[in-house]
Amino acid sequence: MTIGDAPVRVALLGCGVVGSQVARILVEQADDLKARVGRPLELVGIGVRTPGPRPGIDEALLTTDVEALVRREDVDVVIELIGGIEPALTLILAAIETGKSVVTANKALLAQHGAEVFGAARASDVDVYYEASVAGAIPIIRPLRESLVGDAITSVLGIVNGTTNYILDQMHTHGSSFADALAEAQSLGYAEADPTADVEGHDAAAKAAILASLAFHTRVNLTDVDCEGITGISTGDIAAAERLGCVVKLLARCSVSADGTVAVGVHPTMVPVEHPLAGIRGAYNAVFVESVNAGRLMFMGPGAGGSPTASAVLGDVVTAARNRVRGVSGPGESAYSTPGITDPGRVESRFYLSITVRDEPGVLARVAEAMARHDVSIAAVRQEQLGDGGYARIGVTTHEAPYASVRDVVSLLTATNDVHGDVRLLRVEGA
CATH class of the missing domain: 3.30.360.10 (Dihydrodipicolinate Reductase; domain 2)
Structure with a gap:
């Protein structure tokens, strides 16, 4: 943990569209960030895949030895903006293992390995913040996690x-x-x-x-x-x-x-x-x-872009740094509930079916019969002629029904001689 009046030292992994903006803000807004944290935020290194200068970045900060940067004893917070699963996962776990807090925008990693990352953070009593992982600059993680x-x-x-x-x-x-x-x-x-x-x-x-x-x-x-x-x-x-x-x-x-x-x-x-x-x-x-x-x-x-996403990243960095200064950690993973996942076939929605049919008497009645057979209730029907080819398009909006039932209706209809081509199926959200 950071003690005394020492700065909070930050390592940045990745210097692409978002990473370069994070580095810029850390330098350009250093005084404001210091006032908000209570200590200076010092960028001590930027891990990159390939060597070479980056516009607006102090070349002395760049290193391709990313693992060594993560394991440096003088680093307090690691920002991971590499993306993907590896080497990002290994680097994040190494940072946590060596007592560093982590800020990441890596949604794919968290969606697949969140349990491992949050478990490691809990064991090491460090923070993992990830506001930028879902919706760029939009604050949604913190409201769900805290507010x-x-x-x-x-x-x-x-x-x-x-x-x-x-x-x-x-x-x-x-x-x-x-x-x-x-x-x-x-x-x-x-x-x-x-x-x-x-x-x-x-x-x-x-x-x-x-x-x-x-x-x-x-x-x-x-x-x-x-x-x-x-x-x-x-x-x-x-x-x-x-x-x-x-x-x-x-x-x-x-x-x-x-x-x-x-x-x-x-x-x-x-x-x-x-x-x-x-x-x-x-x-x-x-x-x-x-x-x-x-x-x-x-x-x-x-929801995207270098500066908006960097704004969310820096918000997390300030929070993690404040916690380091105070010698505390923020809220961890809250995963006490095990309700299970609903089978997708049982999820109910309104649906819209676009069906191209032979323009003949009785076809609409047979479409309605197929839907009734699977307990799918019709809310509205719209029909239009399709030129002189002997076909019409029927648009059917349903009341709420399980997806599996509607899928069975589609299978039944496409197997008949009444229907020409595929049946288009879209969900319909309530107003």
């Missing part, structure tokens, strides 16, 4: 991936195809050259696991999250949503099921325009929390 810890949270619903939100927003506002919207997102730096983690929902799924773990005081792993990305979303889906007064968003949902288990999923969802999340545009993120006593709360802001 709402006296309440009972019933659901967390959010847009937690800026790339996919930008793509879907472009499809709605400009009529862009998925491919064109993705290309634009890449040109603006919102999407990586390989956008798989974003567009397939994996990034959002890792964040959903973290949110569910915090909200329900349990351990939710990445493998517990039912995940569907947006690569299958077409301009036809966007148009169908608009006809229903909705927009399509990739939503992470964490909620308590009727039997007490926890449902965690990421899915493209039709959201009514009057819902607070429907108006979240561009690369912004938002998280909607419902609890027994506080009611409905929404947190919104930039």
Whole structure:
């Protein structure tokens, strides 16, 4: 622990988009940070994969011997911004083992190895802070971890991936195809050259696991999250949503099921325009929390970017440093509950089915019969002609039903001669 009037010494792992901004803020705002911590924050080293100068960074701070930096006896706080699982996991555990507090933005690591990391931190009596791991600059970890810890949270619903939100927003506002919207997102730096983690929902799924773990005081792993990305979303889906007064968003949902288990999923969802999340545009993120006593709360802001994410990282660094100065540690993992994970097939939602059928008498009745056979109740039906090809498109909105039942309806319909092609299926969020 830091004692006397010595500075709190910080090691930074990674000097990319976020890491370089963290280093900049540590230097440019040194006096303000000192006043907030009560001691100077001294950046003593920056671990990088490859040698060479970085613009605006003191080259004397750079080292490729990252493990040696982590194990230095004069380091108090380690900031991990490498990303990925390894070597990040090994380095974080080494930092904790040698008595250092850790600040990380690594959602994939925490979603897969959180139990190991938090267990090690508890054994060493050090802090692990991770505000930047879920929604960039948006403060959502601390409210769930501390501010709402006296309440009972019933659901967390959010847009937690800026790339996919930008793509879907472009499809709605400009009529862009998925491919064109993705290309634009890449040109603006919102999407990586390989956008798989974003567009397939994996990034959002890792964040959903973290949110569910915090909200329900349990351990939710990445493998517990039912995940569907947006690569299958077409301009036809966007148009169908608009006809229903909705927009399509990739939503992470964490909620308590009727039997007490926890449902965690990421899915493209039709959201009514009057819902607070429907108006979240561009690369912004938002998280909607419902609890027994506080009611409905929404947190919104930039979900990515160097400076916004660095802001969240530095907030954690200040908190960890204050704790070092006082000789205490902050709240650890709260995972006393073991409710279990709801089977995805039993999770209930409203659904929208887009079905291309032969334009003949009796077809709609047979569609309704198939849905009734699986106890799926129809809320509304819309039908439109499709040119002169002898086909029509039926759009069916259901009342709440288990996903497994709706999936069985889809299987039954696609096996009939009435239906042409695949049945499109999207969840529909309540207003």
